[in-house]
Amino acid sequence: MITSFIKGLFLATVILWYSTARAQEDYIVYLQPQFSMNYKVAPYYYHNFSLSSRNFIFQNENLQFEGRHLDLSHFSTFKTGVGTSFAAGLLYRFRESFDASMDNEIRFTQQFNLTTSPYKVRYGHRIRMEQRIVPTSTTHRFRYRFALDVPLAGEKVDLKEAYLILNTEALLSVARGISPQLDQRISATIGWLLTEQLQLQTGLEHRWENYTRLTQPVLFLTSTLIFSL
Numbered sequence: 001m002i003t004s005f006i007k008g009l010f011l012a013t014v015i016l017w018y019s020t021a022r023a024q025e026d027y028i029v030y031l032q033p034q035f036s037m038n039y040k041v042a043p044y045y046y047h048n049f050s051l052s053s054r055n056f057i058f059q060n061e062n063l064q065f066e067g068r069h070l071d072l073s074h075f076s077t078f079k080t081g082v083g084t085s086f087a088a089g090l091l092y093r094f095r096e097s098f099d100a101s102m103d104n105e106i107r108f109t110q111q112f113n114l115t116t117s118p119y120k121v122r123y124g125h126r127i128r129m130e131q132r133i134v135p136t137s138t139t140h141r142f143r144y145r146f147a148l149d150v151p152l153a154g155e156k157v158d159l160k161e162a163y164l165i166l167n168t169e170a171l172l173s174v175a176r177g178i179s180p181q182l183d184q185r186i187s188a189t190i191g192w193l194l195t196e197q198l199q200l201q202t203g204l205e206h207r208w209e210n211y212t213r214l215t216q217p218v219l220f221l222t223s224t225l226i227f228s229l
Contacts, residue, residue: 029058029219030068038228048075057221069102070094075109087111103134121150124167137175145169157193165189165203184208189222199226 034052041047050073056066073091080086089109095102107130114125128143147167151157171183189203205220 027058027217027219028056029221031055031057031065032220032222034222034224036224036226038226040229044079046077048077049073067098068095069098073107075111077113083115083117085113087113103136106133107131108133120155121148123148137178139173139175139178141171141173143169143171152190159193159195161193163191163193165191165201179213181210182212184211187220187222197228199228200224201226 032052032054034050036048036050039047039049050071052071052073054068054071056064056068058064071091071093073089075087075089077085077087087109089107089111091105091107091109093105093107095104109128109130111126111128113127116123124145124147126143126145126147128145130141130143132139132141145167146169147165149163149165152162152164154161157163166188167186169185171185173181173183185205185207187203187205189201191199191201193199201222201224203222205222207218207220209216209218
């Protein structure tokens, strides 16, 4: 019953995104592929490295393909108990190569994660703090994400089987001399466990940026290849 509800919610979310896109003249759509590698150093400690690219495919009511930026990131995660972990991350965003008017960005991240699995569904809570640094300013961002994932066949995900991830995230950005900005994100992702070491995920993410002032709706078409050592 829970699985049927989640599948229905996924379908309703896709319909909502489509309706919103048709209603907004300033709608922006990005294509964002990513490669991610997980490396387990010890049972309680592992690394994650990722490379992602963000590209315009729809803006100003026109279809077009144009690079926006390239991200290179690293996370170190420490498991502190059953379903709990702390992580620290570093990201470098290459912007100048795509837009000479923009600065490259360095980002530091601190994170706490809590997961529970009372049934076949796994629930996750993530609290994240970020410091986004460019030559002219530093923006502090605070994020909370609630997520759930569930196998689409059986009680657990076996090889060659699919799973569904749904999440929603609230963000607050503050910086000196700039009004606070509130964002909201929702996403739906389908993943496949291709091998013991390889997963493929593809999905949609909708963002309402600065929704208390001049809201900018954005849609992401995401795909991620995850390799685990």
